[in-house]
Amino acid sequence: MPVIAESDLIESVSDALQHISYYHPEDYVQALGEAYEKEESPAAKDAIAQILTNSRMSAIGHRPICQDTGIVTVFVKWGQGCTLASNSSLQSVIDEGVRRAYAHPSNPLRASIVSDPAFSRRNTRDNTPSVVHVELVPGDSVEVTVAAKGGGSENKTKFKMLNPSDSIVDWVLETVPTMGAGWCPPGMLGIGIGGTAEKAMVMAKESLMAPIDMAQLKARGPESDLERLRIELHEKVNALGIGAQGLGGLTTVLDVKILDWPTHAASKPIAIVPNCAATRHAHFTLDGSGPSFLPTPNLSSWPDVSWGPDKHARRVDLDRLTDREVETWKAGDRLLLSGKMLTGRDAAHKRIQDLLGRGEQLPVSFKDRVIYYVGPVDPVGDEPVGPAGPTTATRMDKYTDMMLGLGLLGMVGKAERGEATVASIKAHRRAYLMAVGGAAYLVSKAIRSSRVVAFEDLGMEAIYEFDVRDMPVTVAVASDGENVHASGPRHWRQKLASGL
Incomplete structure (x- = not known):
């Protein structure tokens, strides 16, 4: 009977989480490279180029692909012939592996997990606990799949109890546009059909652990109803035309994965879980012979794509930016930002709102400034900041009118803004700029210095001041209210419907 040492499981989990923080799965980069070659939308092609360039940089530099290093989910298929040599629970052993991975001195990962989720939401500081799913199976080995899921994509999860006669295809096509771009397409859709509500959700998540094989599936042809549905x-x-980062284009998903389970005759539960451009997951096996360490991928299989700034991009001096200059920007314009910008996310915006509500003075002025929605990874060595890609801007929508009223000139984030926010931006004659989600290490190279200027106790959610040079962004909502996240997909949907 194989005995799995506690230390072997801990080391293997830790190694896998470090590995997936900076190495994309090879199937993903190859599929994304193929999407890049066929993409005809300039905005989407530029976004994919940034993601692919960031992927290579992260693999070489051993730094996170995305600043949101995720909530850890672990699928364990425990062979019934195996024993865990530990006085601790399986959950505790796996969490120790998570703890070590996220505190790794040469590549610390961002701790994003908060306890007491309904009330105080205190950061646990080590990204534990993880979410563990265990299945006892026949055999003398332990199969472990480790994933790290970012909040931007996890938050776009959808579920519905369909009637047995309802169309799965219709529901998916109605639902995907409501997910917006916060899940950082192009990625994958995981779909769970059947069972009970929670079973459908778990299947949707687990389906994302399978290799990307849509091209191979189409080449050989479907052999089952589920493959035809995929x-x-x-x-x-x-064909919806959503495209990379929601800017409009040919590729929104690289693959669609489906798992199903028998269900009640009166039910048809269905769940969608999207996987983002970071798509972090890995698999290893333990058989009692020692820890399992993942092999280093061969970077020669990475697409030969190297992003560079658009020659038509406008350079913007943030230290001299005026409202008149902001009003000259048009939706879709590429900008290169240089100078000092502030940062702020959910917790900082909430605290600003609370201070204003009590009539107290703010610790920093936002007049004539630009704010970047980001929660960076801690720096290592001589880095001014770790990977620092944008977070989903939609979460800050309810604060936007307040912030623009404080004199803010612009905001930088990822994904679309809501209708009320677009109206507020237009009314204030300001702008929303989009940075590419999934290109965090590339973006961080534009940051020359960083210092905390307010709310230090919030950790990665504190307000920083970054000094940036040539940080690439796209004007997503211009001062006249033009919104590329609406016009881009609409344009490409029409082109696709007409056969290009």
């Missing part, structure tokens, strides 16, 4: 959804979701 192909149909892949083609019809891409």
